[in-house]
Amino acid sequence: MFPYEKYLRLDKFPHIWCTGCGCGIIMKAMLRAIEHSKIPKDSIALVSGIGCSSRTPGYVDFNTLHTTHGRAIAFATGLKLAKPELKIIVVSGDGDATAIGGNHFIHAARRNIDMTVIIYNNYIYGMTGGQASPTTPLGKKASTAPYGSIEPTFDISGLAIAAGATFVARSTCYHAVQLDKFIRKGLLKKGFSLIEVLSPCPIYYARPNREGTSVDMLRWYKENSIPIEVARKMSDTKKEGKIITGILHNIERAEFCEEYRKLVERVSKN
Amino acid sequence: MQKINRQDAKLMTGNEACAEAAIVAGMRFFAGYPITPSSEIAEVLSRRLPQEKGVFIQMEDELASMAAIIAASLTGVKSMTATSGPGFSLMQENIGYASMAEVPCVIVSVQRGGPSTGLPTLPSQADVMQSRWGTHGDHPIIVVTPSTVRETFDWTIKSFNFAERFRVPVVVLLDEIIAHITEKIIFPKEEEIKIIERKRTKETPETYLPYKYTDSDIPLFADFGSGYRYNVTGLSHDETGFPTNDPKKIDALYRRLNQKIERYKNEIIEFKTEFLEDAEICVVAYGSSARSTYRAIRQAREAGIKVGIFQIFTIWPFPYEELAKVSHHIKKFIVPEMNLGQIAHEVSCATRCDVIKVNRVDGGLITPDEILERIKHVSV
Numbered sequence: 001m002f003p004y005e006k007y008l009r010l011d012k013f014p015h016i017w018c019t020g021c022g023c024g025i026i027m028k029a030m031l032r033a034i035e036h037s038k039i040p041k042d043s044i045a046l047v048s049g050i051g052c053s054s055r056t057p058g059y060v061d062f063n064t065l066h067t068t069h070g071r072a073i074a075f076a077t078g079l080k081l082a083k084p085e086l087k088i089i090v091v092s093g094d095g096d097a098t099a100i101g102g103n104h105f106i107h108a109a110r111r112n113i114d115m116t117v118i119i120y121n122n123y124i125y126g127m128t129g130g131q132a133s134p135t136t137p138l139g140k141k142a143s144t145a146p147y148g149s150i151e152p153t154f155d156i157s158g159l160a161i162a163a164g165a166t167f168v169a170r171s172t173c174y175h176a177v178q179l180d181k182f183i184r185k186g187l188l189k190k191g192f193s194l195i196e197v198l199s200p201c202p203i204y205y206a207r208p209n210r211e212g213t214s215v216d217m218l219r220w221y222k223e224n225s226i227p228i229e230v231a232r233k234m235s236d237t238k239k240e241g242k243i244i245t246g247i248l249h250n251i252e253r254a255e256f257c258e259e260y261r262k263l264v265e266r267v268s269k270n
Numbered sequence: 271m272q273k274i275n276r277q278d279a280k281l282m283t284g285n286e287a288c289a290e291a292a293i294v295a296g297m298r299f300f301a302g303y304p305i306t307p308s309s310e311i312a313e314v315l316s317r318r319l320p321q322e323k324g325v326f327i328q329m330e331d332e333l334a335s336m337a338a339i340i341a342a343s344l345t346g347v348k349s350m351t352a353t354s355g356p357g358f359s360l361m362q363e364n365i366g367y368a369s370m371a372e373v374p375c376v377i378v379s380v381q382r383g384g385p386s387t388g389l390p391t392l393p394s395q396a397d398v399m400q401s402r403w404g405t406h407g408d409h410p411i412i413v414v415t416p417s418t419v420r421e422t423f424d425w426t427i428k429s430f431n432f433a434e435r436f437r438v439p440v441v442v443l444l445d446e447i448i449a450h451i452t453e454k455i456i457f458p459k460e461e462e463i464k465i466i467e468r469k470r471t472k473e474t475p476e477t478y479l480p481y482k483y484t485d486s487d488i489p490l491f492a493d494f495g496s497g498y499r500y501n502v503t504g505l506s507h508d509e510t511g512f513p514t515n516d517p518k519k520i521d522a523l524y525r526r527l528n529q530k531i532e533r534y535k536n537e538i539i540e541f542k543t544e545f546l547e548d549a550e551i552c553v554v555a556y557g558s559s560a561r562s563t564y565r566a567i568r569q570a571r572e573a574g575i576k577v578g579i580f581q582i583f584t585i586w587p588f589p590y591e592e593l594a595k596v597s598h599h600i601k602k603f604i605v606p607e608m609n610l611g612q613i614a615h616e617v618s619c620a621t622r623c624d625v626i627k628v629n630r631v632d633g634g635l636i637t638p639d640e641i642l643e644r645i646k647h648v649s650v
Contacts, residue, residue, distance in 0.1 A: 066503040071337040078338030083345040107330040
């Protein structure tokens with residue numbers, strides 16, 4: 001049995017997440033990744049914005065910063081620059097990170113500032129009652145898309161790669177073991193790393209869209225996920241509607257805090 | 271205190287004085303976004319902060335700038351940003367976060383006429399109410415209004431001291447005249463400069479509560495990420511720093527947050543008076559309008575009119591009681607402002623007297639003649 005208690009603020013339980021929510025699966029994967037990365041608790045700062053995912057910091061025993069909607073990455077940028085020795089993890093949702101916080105997301109990736117961003121992508125604004133988000137699939141219903149969404153979606157991982165992130169991986173709550181491996185790799189990467197996790201929202205997403213229970217959604221993830229290595233050999237039409245999982249992008253590029261440190265060395269007076 | 275290369279006197283703009291004073295105060299983290307007429311503050315600091323081993327970062331917008339300085343301050347470093355009206359509007363949500371989470375920080379707003387894009391390159395005093403009530407909810411904040419380059423230097427340092435002492439966001443309200451005027455500034459001597467640091471806890475991480483009540487109403491600080499693993503949130507929280515729905519705890523939090531300033535207002539409020547002893551007319555002024563007022567009242571005195579000035583340096587908390595005290599022998603109050611009367615109403619509340627407003631919102635400064643004319647008109 002993995003010693004989750006070591007990392008949990010047990011007096012803060014029971015948590016606020018709904019039965020069948022994927023948030024707990026991702027939180028546990030993150031804790032396993034931290035344990036295996038051997039990063040001490042005092043060295044970790046967990047930063048979040050607003051939403052279901054953003055309640056994670058309350059339950060875990062790190063330096064935890066629960067900020068304003070969409071701004072987690074901006075706070076995290078200030079934190080990392082002021083105290084570069086901290087290991088920064090940001091937990092965010094699809095709405096928090098790519099709608100209201102989209103600007104900070106792409107600019108942090110562009111700077112390649114050292115932090116690991118885990119995005120819980122449940123296709124919906126859960127905390128506020130199931131409104132459409134930038135990842136609500138075309139045609140799917142939400143409380144603010146009663147006739148089905150007519151908006152194209154963001155590919156969160158693709159956005160991060162295009163913006164300059166140096167490590168990008170996608171997984172799902174079904175692939176929990178794979179997930180902690182990706183998070184661990186993200187934590188050990190010096191630079192902006194993004195782990196996108198598809199996460200079931202059985203209440204506000206599955207219910208109006210008649211997609212069944214959380215177990216049904218996890219089964220759907222299992223049956224529709226294709227590892228990137230396989231997907232590369234497939235035609236675009238065959239890949240349509242599928243979830244491409246795996247390490248999508250892993251490159252080396254100058255890291256922002258390190259570049260800033262060099263600048264200071266160059267111009268500062270002793 | 272950090273030594274800077276200072277001569278006894280120098281020619282400097284208000285924006286430059288603000289940036290240098292921040293470094294003297296110990297500020298080592300600036301995050302900002304370009305906006306006229308404040309950009310020189312960022313420009314000076316982009317050169318100076320790396321020299322002082324501090325951090326300068328140009329963020330993607332003002333929301334991010336405010337977020338970054340709050341997070342930096344949590345680690346124990348003094349931090350600031352600088353902006354103007356529209357950017358100040360964008361910062362408001364996170365200014366509320368700083369009030370709620372009690373994070374010391376300084377925000378400079380070099381005001382411009384508004385609403386909206388307004389008058390980017392012309393002077394205004396239109397952010398007076400935004401600086402007090404821009405973010406939602408009852409919240410503590412301190413706002414200062416210097417009127418010269420030297421005052422900008424002094425009040426920038428004092429703003430950091432207020433932020434550190436009371437764990438609140440502090441706003442330095444400049445206007446385009448003070449920001450861009452080049453004046454002779456005689457720097458204070460090092461021994462004349464007082465620097466205050468936030469009070470830090472002596473407790474161990476095991477017993478530390480980040481918002482534990484103290485006799486002073488100001489909780490003791492622990493640098494975030496220094497071994498004290500605590501939680502910070504913008505939700506209403508209890509002494510532990512975790513969210514609470516307990517009405518008693520919520521009530522106690524909001525009352526203490528606001529009490530923190532109310533209780534010490536006598537140690538915060540500063541103003542300056544001239545010729546008030548026998549005055550029948552009092553001009554209440556702040557920022558660059560005070561500059562014109564000094565000239566106007568001196569000319570009026572030469573003409574035999576009994577007029578004086580009450581210059582406000584700390585516009586919030588507003589000096590209601592202090593103004594009331596001087597009001598018993600004053601027949602008329604005149605309030606010149608480069609807005610449509612944002613402070614005139616407060617003066618009226620404080621003095622329960624008629625207040626005559628002198629306002630300009632056309633991008634022009636209020637001239638001494640305009641004030642003098644009103645003084646003469648009133649004295650008849």
